[in-house]
Amino acid sequence: MTREPDQPSLLESIGAHVVLILAVIFALYPVLWVIALAFSGSRPPVAEMVPLPHDATLAHFQEVVSTTKATPDGSIWLFARQLVNSLVVSIATAAVGIIIAVPTAYALARFKFLGKERGVRALLATQMFPTVASLIPLYLLLDRLHLLDSRTGLVVCYAATSVPFAIFQLRAAFEAIPVDLEEAAMVDGATRFEAFLRVVLPAARPAIAVTALFAFMSAYNEFILAATLLSKAEMFTLPIVLQSYINQYDTRNDLFAAGAILVSVPVMALFYVAQRHLVAGLTAGGVKG
Amino acid sequence: MASVTVAKLLKRFGQTEVLKGVSLSIPEGAFAVLVGPSGCGKSTLLRLLAGLEIADQGTIHFGSRDVTRLEPRDRDISMVFQSYALYPHLTVRENLAFGLKLRKTPAADIAKAVAEASKMLGLDALLDRLPRALSGGQRQRVAMGRAIVRRSSLFLFDEPLSNLDAALRAEVRVEIRKLHDRLGTTSVYVTHDQVEAMTLADVLFVLNKGVVEQSGPPLEIFSRPATRFVAGFLGSPAMNFFDAHLERKDEGFQAVAKDGFTMPVHPDRFAGELTAGREVSVGVRPHDIHVTPGGAPFQVSIVEALGAESYAHGTIAGSPFVARVEASTPVKKNDRLEISFAEMHLFDKQTGVSLRAP
Numbered sequence A: 001m002t003r004e005p006d007q008p009s010l011l012e013s014i015g016a017h018v019v020l021i022l023a024v025i026f027a028l029y030p031v032l033w034v035i036a037l038a039f040s041g042s043r044p045p046v047a048e049m050v051p052l053p054h055d056a057t058l059a060h061f062q063e064v065v066s067t068t069k070a071t072p073d074g075s076i077w078l079f080a081r082q083l084v085n086s087l088v089v090s091i092a093t094a095a096v097g098i099i100i101a102v103p104t105a106y107a108l109a110r111f112k113f114l115g116k117e118r119g120v121r122a123l124l125a126t127q128m129f130p131t132v133a134s135l136i137p138l139y140l141l142l143d144r145l146h147l148l149d150s151r152t153g154l155v156v157c158y159a160a161t162s163v164p165f166a167i168f169q170l171r172a173a174f175e176a177i178p179v180d181l182e183e184a185a186m187v188d189g190a191t192r193f194e195a196f197l198r199v200v201l202p203a204a205r206p207a208i209a210v211t212a213l214f215a216f217m218s219a220y221n222e223f224i225l226a227a228t229l230l231s232k233a234e235m236f237t238l239p240i241v242l243q244s245y246i247n248q249y250d251t252r253n254d255l256f257a258a259g260a261i262l263v264s265v266p267v268m269a270l271f272y273v274a275q276r277h278l279v280a281g282l283t284a285g286g287v288k289g
Numbered sequence B: 001m002a003s004v005t006v007a008k009l010l011k012r013f014g015q016t017e018v019l020k021g022v023s024l025s026i027p028e029g030a031f032a033v034l035v036g037p038s039g040c041g042k043s044t045l046l047r048l049l050a051g052l053e054i055a056d057q058g059t060i061h062f063g064s065r066d067v068t069r070l071e072p073r074d075r076d077i078s079m080v081f082q083s084y085a086l087y088p089h090l091t092v093r094e095n096l097a098f099g100l101k102l103r104k105t106p107a108a109d110i111a112k113a114v115a116e117a118s119k120m121l122g123l124d125a126l127l128d129r130l131p132r133a134l135s136g137g138q139r140q141r142v143a144m145g146r147a148i149v150r151r152s153s154l155f156l157f158d159e160p161l162s163n164l165d166a167a168l169r170a171e172v173r174v175e176i177r178k179l180h181d182r183l184g185t186t187s188v189y190v191t192h193d194q195v196e197a198m199t200l201a202d203v204l205f206v207l208n209k210g211v212v213e214q215s216g217p218p219l220e221i222f223s224r225p226a227t228r229f230v231a232g233f234l235g236s237p238a239m240n241f242f243d244a245h246l247e248r249k250d251e252g253f254q255a256v257a258k259d260g261f262t263m264p265v266h267p268d269r270f271a272g273e274l275t276a277g278r279e280v281s282v283g284v285r286p287h288d289i290h291v292t293p294g295g296a297p298f299q300v301s302i303v304e305a306l307g308a309e310s311y312a313h314g315t316i317a318g319s320p321f322v323a324r325v326e327a328s329t330p331v332k333k334n335d336r337l338e339i340s341f342a343e344m345h346l347f348d349k350q351t352g353v354s355l356r357a358p
């Protein structure tokens, strides 16, 4: 490796590392506690500087994973159901969000039409209300539609809240893609739609990936709506399951910690897979290709 | 290959009329250059030819085909964009093949066409790279490759060299001309660089404020500009202008500058247009002057020495004036020279139209 002209000096490099290491410790310290709690077989660690598991065990994980519920048709494996609920709802939210937001954002980025500015402002206005504000109306609406305690109902609510943000994200991404590219494609023989499909969409892929990931994550982590709209344990999503371990009467920190780690696994896997897109998406527009 | 015939083309953006009735005709196989100052409508005209904009009035024909309202993809054209517009997610090879793939060309034919274009432009080593891993010059070549690979009947270029440095620009300019000589495809090339305009064009169109001011072979336009605008636009340094009026002298006429200095007017060159008392703009190119005793008084205020020659800046008859002098002629700041003109243009002071006999 040759030394780049703007490479930092040794001192700067050490300084940067010290700051970064401190930041990582700061961020990871609570996670260390969660790990210690989750793996401790006997008395949980308390008030130690460096939390470490005592009598390491996987028992808590086993307990979290093996929950069941008896139904008239036999017993169902609850944890698996709930994990599937979470994944299905989150993936569907991301998919619905992208399917709605991509064409909308593209139209906003490229076309002039009547009511465009008003529409954008209305969309922006929806972002100003916290979800809790619409909790009761959503409950009543879904009740009328017979969508309480259903994945579909949850997806509809999540998509409705994630779409406006996705539209703003993607609109900026499409605006950053030069119109020349589409025009070049049309001269090359593409219809407007083909140009969109074969040139604009691939060029916007990093931004779309980031937006989808964001929608997925917010659905996957969402608690308040899910807790309000779902009442049957077999319809729960994982955040509600987690919360149930630390309810008022019987707090099980060990199960909560084990559950928290399990819940994080899919997200970590997703981040790992998507990280190339993520970096590209977060820096897109900063540098001209 | 096709000829291009544009008739009374009119294009508005909102209230502004960008093209105000442009008519031009480009013979089959010719290299046509559209030149003009920024904002005169060159790109707009090119985009109308491409079908990226649709004219409000007027017609465009390629050969006998009326393409005025056709979609870009149905016009059988290629275009090189100023920004190159390479597809960022596709390799050089895929960029070149894109248009052929869209047209469902058989894979073997695509490979052959890509190989041929790549060889012609020296892209062989770059075929598997993404555009972001190319230098500016390489991107430019890929953009050219993408244009020629389809063997369309018309090539359109919108300032394709403006993002290159001066040395590379000169090199690619020559290559573009060679490529055209080899392929013979009718080309329309937009630039505001007059060196490109002069050197590339078979036929040159000078645009100004949405109309074609003059068209023809570049050297002819250079030596016989039809308007003061064209005269001032082509040539570097630009033609000098100063005010004068015409007076009878013996059988013919002479031009009298504000400070009383007189210049004989060749009667056969300006036949018919001359009347005593007419207010004119005298145009003299910096290269058309001689330092001779008895000429116009020229007060030098600054000298730019370029090595082989020097440009002396000063004033004549109250107007700024640039004179080219040989490097061997010693000229210094504050010198008072006397200069005469080897060649002189006369334009009507009001209309700017040349008084020269056609």
Ligand SMILES: Nc1ncnc2c1ncn2[C@@H]1O[C@H](COP(=O)(O)OP(=O)(O)OP(=O)(O)O)[C@@H](O)[C@H]1O
Binding pocket: B013, B014, B018, B036, B037, B038, B039, B040, B041, B042, B043, B044, B045, B192
């Ligand atoms: N899409 C558009 N909407 C509104 N006005 C436009 C549009 N495109 C061009 N114009 C205007 O039309 C005029 C001509 O533009 P055009 O791009 O054709 O100029 P140009 O001769 O190519 O200039 P340059 O040398 O700077 O590229 C300009 O005044 C420009 O502002």
Ligand SMILES: [Mg+2]
Binding pocket: B042, B043, B044
């Ligand atoms: Mg332009």
